Amino acid sequence: MYRILVINPGSTSTKAAYYRDSDPVWTELLSYPSERLAAFPAILSQFDMRRNDLLKLLDEKQVKVSGLDVIVARGGAFKPLQGGVYRVSVACLDDVRNGRVQADHISNIGVMLADALAGEHSIPAYFVDPVSVDELADMARLTGLPEIRRISLVHALNIRAVGRKAAALLGSAMDDLDLVIAHLGGGISVCAMKQGRMLDVTNANEEAPFSPERAGTLPSGQLVRMCFSGKFAQADIKRKLTREGGLLAHLGTSDLRAVEQRIGAGDAQARTVFEAMAFQIGKTMASMAAMLCRLPDAAVLTGGGAKCELLVSAIRKHIDFMGPVLVFPGENEMEALALGALRVLRGEEREREYPA
Amino acid sequence: MSRKAGPFHILVINPGSTSTKIALYRDLEPVFDKAIRHSTQDLSPFERIADQLEFRFALIQECLDRNPDFRGEIHAVVGRGGLLSPIEGGVYEVTDAMLLDLREARYGQHASNLGGILAHRLAQQLKVKAYIVDPVVVDEMEPVARISGIPEIRRISIFHALNQKSVARQAAEELGKPYAELNLIVVHLGGGISVGVHKRGRVVDVNNALNGEGPFSPERSGGLPAGQLVDLCFSGRFTHSQMLRKLTGAGGMVAYLGTQDMLEVKGRISSGDAFAAQIYDAMVYQIAKEIGSGSTVLEGDVDAIVLTGGLAQDERLIGDLKRRVQWITRILVYPGEKEMMALARGCLSVLMGQEPPRKYEDYRKE
Numbered sequence A: 001m002y003r004i005l006v007i008n009p010g011s012t013s014t015k016a017a018y019y020r021d022s023d024p025v026w027t028e029l030l031s032y033p034s035e036r037l038a039a040f041p042a043i044l045s046q047f048d049m050r051r052n053d054l055l056k057l058l059d060e061k062q063v064k065v066s067g068l069d070v071i072v073a074r075g076g077a078f079k080p081l082q083g084g085v086y087r088v089s090v091a092c093l094d095d096v097r098n099g100r101v102q103a104d105h106i107s108n109i110g111v112m113l114a115d116a117l118a119g120e121h122s123i124p125a126y127f128v129d130p131v132s133v134d135e136l137a138d139m140a141r142l143t144g145l146p147e148i149r150r151i152s153l154v155h156a157l158n159i160r161a162v163g164r165k166a167a168a169l170l171g172s173a174m175d176d177l178d179l180v181i182a183h184l185g186g187g188i189s190v191c192a193m194k195q196g197r198m199l200d201v202t203n204a205n206e207e208a209p210f211s212p213e214r215a216g217t218l219p220s221g222q223l224v225r226m227c228f229s230g231k232f233a234q235a236d237i238k239r240k241l242t243r244e245g246g247l248l249a250h251l252g253t254s255d256l257r258a259v260e261q262r263i264g265a266g267d268a269q270a271r272t273v274f275e276a277m278a279f280q281i282g283k284t285m286a287s288m289a290a291m292l293c294r295l296p297d298a299a300v301l302t303g304g305g306a307k308c309e310l311l312v313s314a315i316r317k318h319i320d321f322m323g324p325v326l327v328f329p330g331e332n333e334m335e336a337l338a339l340g341a342l343r344v345l346r347g348e349e350r351e352r353e354y355p356a
Numbered sequence B: 001m002s003r004k005a006g007p008f009h010i011l012v013i014n015p016g017s018t019s020t021k022i023a024l025y026r027d028l029e030p031v032f033d034k035a036i037r038h039s040t041q042d043l044s045p046f047e048r049i050a051d052q053l054e055f056r057f058a059l060i061q062e063c064l065d066r067n068p069d070f071r072g073e074i075h076a077v078v079g080r081g082g083l084l085s086p087i088e089g090g091v092y093e094v095t096d097a098m099l100l101d102l103r104e105a106r107y108g109q110h111a112s113n114l115g116g117i118l119a120h121r122l123a124q125q126l127k128v129k130a131y132i133v134d135p136v137v138v139d140e141m142e143p144v145a146r147i148s149g150i151p152e153i154r155r156i157s158i159f160h161a162l163n164q165k166s167v168a169r170q171a172a173e174e175l176g177k178p179y180a181e182l183n184l185i186v187v188h189l190g191g192g193i194s195v196g197v198h199k200r201g202r203v204v205d206v207n208n209a210l211n212g213e214g215p216f217s218p219e220r221s222g223g224l225p226a227g228q229l230v231d232l233c234f235s236g237r238f239t240h241s242q243m244l245r246k247l248t249g250a251g252g253m254v255a256y257l258g259t260q261d262m263l264e265v266k267g268r269i270s271s272g273d274a275f276a277a278q279i280y281d282a283m284v285y286q287i288a289k290e291i292g293s294g295s296t297v298l299e300g301d302v303d304a305i306v307l308t309g310g311l312a313q314d315e316r317l318i319g320d321l322k323r324r325v326q327w328i329t330r331i332l333v334y335p336g337e338k339e340m341m342a343l344a345r346g347c348l349s350v351l352m353g354q355e356p357p358r359k360y361e362d363y364r365k366e
Helices: A043-060 A090-097 A105-116 A156-169 A220-227 A234-242 A246-251 A255-263 A269-290 A309-320 A332-344 B047-067 B098-104 B113-126 B163-174 B226-233 B240-247 B254-255 B262-270 B273-296 B317-327 B340-353
Strands: A003-010 A012-020 A025-033 A068-072 A085-089 A127-130 A176-186 A188-196 A197-203 A299-302 A325-329 B010-014 B021-028 B027-038 B074-078 B091-093 B128-132 B183-189 B195-199 B202-206 B303-309 B331-335
Touching: A003 A105, A012 A043, A012 B262, A025 A043, A025 A332, A025 B010, A043 A105, A043 A234, A043 B195, A043 B340, A068 A105, A068 A332, A085 A269, A085 A332, A090 A105, A105 A127, A105 B074, A156 A299, A156 A309, A156 A325, A156 A332, A176 A269, A176 A309, A188 A269, A197 A255, A197 A269, A197 B262, A220 A234, A220 B240, A234 A299, A234 B226, A246 A255, A246 B074, A246 B091, A255 A269, A255 A309, A269 A309, A269 B273, A269 B317, A309 A325, A309 B273, A332 B317, B010 B113, B010 B340, B021 B047, B021 B240, B027 B047, B027 B340, B074 B113, B074 B240, B074 B331, B091 B340, B113 B128, B128 B340, B163 B183, B163 B202, B163 B303, B163 B331, B163 B340, B183 B273, B195 B273, B254 B262, B254 B273, B273 B317, B303 B317, B317 B331
Parallel strands: A003 A068, A068 A127, A176 A299, A299 A325, B010 B074, B074 B128, B183 B303, B303 B331
Antiparallel strands: A003 A012, A012 A025, A085 A127, A176 A188, A188 A197, B010 B021, B021 B027, B091 B128, B183 B195, B195 B202
16 A cells, blocks of 8 residues: 655645545645735745645644655646656756746646655655646647747646546546547646647647637737737736636636526526537537547546536537547546556556656 | 529629739630739739729720620629628629728728629629629628637638638539538638538638638638737737738748748658648648537538638648548548639529529628
């Protein structure tokens, strides 16, 4: 039996969990109200506070670090990496400390926390499938302008975790299957997974379907005119794309349940916008079959949005013809991290080395 | 409506940005076909497109006077449709309301705006009727297709409607079913690339090939990651018009390889230019993705994918595309873009009484 500590720093909390093999023993949330975080100018400066709170938690839980087999953390917006389980290395820590990352995000300090806790005890520290997983095929990297390249920043942890679950359900291995997977969260990413490799993904921040909070791809000409209209600052438009777009912009809420209620009460505008989102998700999923050159073995829906039955059925209408549609509602990051570490401990998967 | 027998003689006028094409059709048979080229110097004195009217009219008149083909009876004149109000596809009689919108360029400046105006003028002389067929503004999109990720931007239907509708009808003939009963994905492969989803005779979704949607093409950028596009706009490196030019005219293949000529690019690829091959592969892949998207709009019920336009003559391109989308359905290929024939065909269907001509005033949106 393996004892696994899982650490997942989010913007207003640190989630920690203790697993015995694949069984969660406890999961705790250390919350950080934004007033408290306001005192920290940079994300890295939260490190000491978050480490100390974690040590306190382990004390309370009477978990001794020396008794652990592994510590696994959520990865950050690191350099582009192959999917997999990585050992936290000096090179990786150096990149984070020196800002050699693709985005300044709190998840970057996960590896620092894991390394600090493992500390003197020679316990391996890992991270699994960070958002910077980049397995794009060359043909998927290019856009219609040389100044702009497509960037793979994606819900890789959950997408690869449900890829494995889908494979198990189909009685096969992820590496033997062709899948199209849509992660439905506040942002939506869609992935063409060919034999385990994420050969094309939409970047939820700026591409493809609109989502509860994000605008997705927009007609370029109209977007350019908006930029030069003099009516908007750059930051205003960027906010419309990533935090105030999609359902929120059209309907004033990004809460799927609220939208569902309005549809139930006969709100025609809510219905059209909701159906348009499902329509765009379906279109993006089918576009990914062009990478596979065939229909996928399964089309997979996951993430919080997959809990919304109305959304699932609206998407199904468009993609049912693609093959079996498998739904894995929600997103279990802690489990995905624990299972990744466990596969390495059990020798089912080779750990990867973070490239220097 | 009573059916009328031909043969009918149809005068076809197609003004483009660098030429005016004139043809005479006897039913679907081209009797005369000529393109009068206009150099940049020819057109430079004219500030607006509408100002070119007399210049082009005189050239057409001269051509008609000189050729004995035009001395017999002509039953109708058909012009290329221009930028008008969004309207349903079909054959429209040129009316005063349409002429006003074209002359004043209410929906934008484009050489094809002269099509309706010139046709009208010629038709008056001949004492017959003037028509236009399936202009680029044909708009049959479903409500869900109009919505983008922000309310400030609505998706707009502007595409190669004339050629798309014409080859869709041709495909219908080949499939032995009426166009209005078929589900087709029509792909126009030209300098710009449009992928239209034809659901039982209506184009319910299509990428706006002029305005930066869908695949990149020999000279257009297609859809782009929105955040990076915004950053580029605010970078201070480019003016508004430079950015728009990148989307239409200076984007896509030409931006990477300095040429929009597919033959040249293929030549470079065969001589081992890996970069050219990479750009070509990316373009093919993006076209295939757009076709894939279209399959969900039809919920998988697709009778045929129809490939057309100048690039559909390229067997390698067709082969590479087929490999990526043949899981959807059968693929029909109609290479080239036969605009003159498409205009004549539309006009003929009205003359034969197969299709009533539409009135712009009835379909125009305010």
